[in-house]
Amino acid sequence: MQLEKTVRLRSGFTTGACAAAAAKGATLALLAARPPAQAEISFPDGSRRSFVLHSCVAEQGRATASVIKDAGDDPDVTNGAEIIAAVAKQESGSAGEVITVRAGKGVGTVTKPGLSVAVGEPAINPVPLRMIRAAVAEALHELRQDGLRLTVTVSVRDGERLAEKTLNRRLGIIGGLSILGTTGIVRPVSAEAWTATIDAAMQVARAAGLDEVLLSTGRTSEAAAQRQLGLAEEAQVMMGDYLEHALKAARRQGFRRIHLSAMWAKALKCALGIPQTHVRNGALEVRQAAALLAELGLDEEAAALLAQANTAKEIHQRLLAQGRTDLVRAVCLRAKQYAEQLSGLPVRLYLITSEDGVTEQV
Secondary structure, three states, X not given: OOOOOOOOOOOEXXXXXXXXXXXXXXXXXXXXXXXXXXXXXXXXXXXXXXXXXXXXXXXXXXXXXXXXXXXXXXXXXXXXXXXXXXXXXXXXXXXXXXXXXXXXXXXXXXXXXXXXXXXOOEOEOHHHHHHHHHHHHHHHHHOOOOOXXXXXXXXXXXXXXXXXXXXXXXXXXEOEEOEOOOOOEEOOOOHXXXXXXXXXXXXXXXXXXXXXXXXXXXXXXXXXXXXXXXXXXXXXXXXXXXXXXXXXXXXXXOOOEEEEEEEHHHHHHHHOOOOOOOOOOHHHHHHHHHHHHXXXXXXXXXXXXXXXXXXXXXXXXXXXXXXXXXXXXXXXXXXXXXXXXXXXXXXXXXXXXXXXXXXXXX
C-alpha cells in the first residue's frame, strides 16, 4: 500500500513584519556609516528573524529601505509586494511620539469606525505599529542614540492597485493596503486571517448602525442575494467556508437578523451540520446527502441511486430533473434550522445558482 505523502506548506511574513524590518534598515542607513544588507528584528513571541533588504539608500538627511514580502505558500495578494520605509530626523523641539509612524503612498487610511485603528489614522494595525517602533528603537539603541526623534513613513509600491483585490474598500480603508499581522508570521491559508476579516467586517457594520448582516460563501452568492436585498455595503460579510465562526460572531456582535446566501454544495453542507464547509470528503458527503434526502421524504430506491452520484452538484441536477423542488426546499429549511441553532438568531437563507441567481429562499 502506497502512503500518501504529506506536503508541508511554507510560512511567510506579514506586511507588518516587513515594514518593521525595512524601518530598522532605514534607521541604520540614516545613522550608521554604511547602509546594511540585512535587518534583524524581534517578533511578538520573542523570536528574532533576519530580513534581506531589497534596497537601502541614505541621502540628504533621509534614508529609505525596502523588503520584498514573502508570504510563503499562502495565496496572498501582497506576496512579492515591495514594503518601503523612509526614516528622517524630526526637527528639534517637535512634540508627540519619539518615533512617529505615518502612511505613505500605497498604505490606506481608515474612514469607517469599528476597526482597531481610529478613523482618519493610517491603516497600520496596533501590533505592526508596535513592531515598527520597537525595531527603530532597537536600531537607535545599537547605535547609542536612544531618544533621537524620528519619523517613519511606510509605503507599499503599487499598494492602491493591490488593494483593489481585497475587501479594504468595504471595510472603509481607502487609498491602499493595510499593514497587518498579529504574530509577524503568515501561515498558509490561514484560518486566523479569514476569521479576523469576518470579525472586522462585522465590527464595521455594527459601528455603521446596522442590525442585520448578509453572510455569503463567495462573490457570486453575495451578488445574487444583494441584488434582491439592497442592503448597505457594510452589511455584506464574505464568510467563505467559516460558517460556524461567522454565525456565532453575528450573535456576539449583536445583530438582530442574518441573511445567509450560498450555492447548493455549501447549503447542503450546512443542512448536514458541517460547521466549516471547506472540510471535504466527497464520497462520504454524497452518501450523507442521500441519507438526509431519504429522511426528508425521498423513497429508498431513489436515495440509493443518488448515493452513487459523483458530486453534490449532480444530486441537485437530478432532483431538479425529477421535479423534486420540494426536496431542494426541504434541504434549505434544514440548513436554515442549523444556522439558527448555531447563531441563536433568525436566519433567512438564499439558495443561489450562477445561472439564475436566487432560486429558493426560506
